[in-house]
Amino acid sequence: MKLNSFLVTFALLVTILSPASFAGSNNAGEALFPADEITQFAKSVERYAANQGARAFIIARVGRPAxxxxTGIYFTHTALAIYSDITLTDGKTVQGYAIHNLYQQADNPAKSMLMVDYPVDFFWSANELTAGIIIPTAALQNKLINLVATEQHKLLHNDRYSVIANPFNTRFQNCTEFTLDMINAAIYGTTDIDKLKVNAHAYFSPQVVATSRLKLMLGSLFLAEVSTKDHKGKVQTATFSTIAAYLKRYDLAEQVVHFSPQEIKTL
Known part of the structure; x- marks a missing residue:
């Protein structure tokens, strides 16, 4: 293969396998929409959730063009939103949704950190103004709120990051797997990660990543945040849609919607 052809192929692989193509667990990025439009959308998501009586809900955004x-992946970053008292820079306290995220570290994308931000920040670099919303049952909401209030969710964090982390083991973790781990910790009343993985394997159905194994293997050679080392056989990962299906299957979701300014699509 000529050098130029190799470089073209490599560039395509980097684009296809970039972190944002899968998990998009990054809190940085330039806005693609006017600031007032992002703010209006973020507030409309908050109003919608509040009008449904949600004190805690799963939220997702689109970080790349569809x-x-x-195939089968519609959102690129998933997190947990909790209605909270928020202290502003001027010292005033207001109520709104604080979003509990797992984000990649800016200077080391193979490592992650836990970070709280707010709806405008969350949607700031979104590729389209569409949100995924899962409103759990009231009982599960209470358990999630307690998990975070007692900071037990931090015990679930694994800072070894892979965009295609296998949700059934602890070698790597991405934003959606962390969200799933929080949900299961709330459901089962434990932060014993080994027990949570056993239960996930028994009841949770992941998304098969519809990208060739060769591309994934090549991506893992060049990108530290792409790894297949935690997979045997098919490459599978947690997604917003698979979490929604999981909670609906066991009657733990009151509502699942795709929310946009044009329509609210109930799933």
């Missing part, structure tokens, strides 16, 4: 996402 055509760049593997």
């Amino acid at each position: 055509k760049e996402l593997p």
